[in-house]
Amino acid sequence: MRVILCVFGAALLCFGCKSVKNSTYALSEGNFVIAFGSCNKQGEQNLLWDDVLANKPAVWIWGGDNIYSDTDNVREMRKDYEEQRYQDGYKEIKKHMDIIGTWDDHDYGVNDGGADWKMKKEAQELFLNFMDVPKHDPRRSQEGVYNAKTYHTTAGDVKVIVLDTRYFRSPLTKNLGDDGKRFMPNPKGVGTILGEKQWAWLANELNGSTATFNIIVSSIQVLSNKHGFETWGNFPGEVEKLFTLIKSSGAQRVIMLSGDRHISEFSQINISDLSYPLIDFTSSGLTHTYEAYSGEENPYRVGEVVIQKSFGLLKLNMKNHRVTMEMIGNGNRVLNELEQGY
Template structure:
């Protein structure tokens, strides 16, 4: 009887090990495919969901402004999220791929909102509910929605790091001049975007990463810094801190994704002592864009700006460490693309 009991215990333990097995995500050939986008009004038709599905990505990343709900009314924001959740096109996305993301100001509840927003705790609860985050997840107890997820493939790992550029962000400096720009950079060393705790977390995430690619998602642009709207450029010291961290962490193949602007563009910068350029791939927006766009300064821009509805697509080649980045529009049309080898 004792032998039978021991054998039964071993069998149970083995079954438990099987259920805890880490998922291996599929490749398309040698490519791990990620789609992402931002600026999505829940009360307007999203004509791009079927195009996203055609590319069969393993992951969809929300880049912020996943709904537009500038309100301090908890019930209204919950209603806005539910309107988005139950759209047929989006339901197909959730069924077909992993969905992760961060927020920006309009799903935070306050246009250009930051650390002082009084509803941020309640807004975080609703965001996590929309993202189907389990009740036991650490994000349910932490301040801010930042998180990371590592996708394992047969050829290596891809790590996605989702930043929260709202919960801790210091007040912006308004531009009182007549340049037409809304904000101007804070003095050096004044203010923060991520806050101390999130900076510590990000340092650990990058320093300890063994992934072949590290994708950092920021709801606001990191490189483009001359347009006078929200951007990392309003906090110059934070930009320097991020670049220094990327270099010293030795994390492999860091790529930046951003949204917010209602235009899509590629920006690129070479950092000293880093073997590859840092690319900021901005994809915005999904349901509406800055159709009246006629140009703005961006010293880091590569190629042309796209001002029609689009989503971003990344094809990460896990064999040759090559990345193909595409802006795709309605009809799955390629509107712009950029390739980078590492």
């Protein structure tokens, strides 16, 4: 199914043969292209890497659960990362595009894990090694894997802000009911997702941004909040704080990317005093999905849920300030699409 919010002329992507090491990226038809995905079991074949390559993105963003390694054994986690690192398809990805990203619980080391995880420092080092983060990078000395990177193009900048929703996250409130939901929202104002330092950092990144597009990456969903699993909705005060910051910062064209759920969907909310709808594009998973999915409430959903294995693709038109968001399945099939103008 394709959901069209703002129709514009289709532009075939032919992203220029530009090394990711260059400071300025060439555009084709005015597009800067980003691919992203999550929920990738290193022991299962990923059939999508060739499709990612076919779309010639400038950037690949890991959205979390980049490997599955629920362990407190450093050797085991290192082994799992190395298995992923040396897969043929992924090696080609590394050759052709820049790679950034965050983690989620299964590459953090414990299901639904948060600030109390005993191995988080060791897990951070292994994650940064997998991401080839230089030894002098600030992430090597800070707590948490959050980071921002600005991509310069001939028609404007794209800023990608990658959040860490694990390292500082307060305990979740377990749901004791019989409705099948795992968690329920904390009382408003109780607990944090990002922690004080990361919130201050995020405010600085948004307040100082002059980018044409600002992409915020969260491993867990920001908008969908009724399913009873992990979501920003379990911390209502944090959601309100994020919306307030996006509005007050003046950062242009903020788009949110998320993963975790083993389904893919578009969610959208209209926020007062924000001139455009805020979209949360969830893409999950790469090697396995929630095949038994039979429906769940999401008051912000746009269009239909996709349960096929897929990755997300963003085509950011830097000149016309429009974006095409696509869920791409095996064989480079477009499974769902959303277009938005700003």
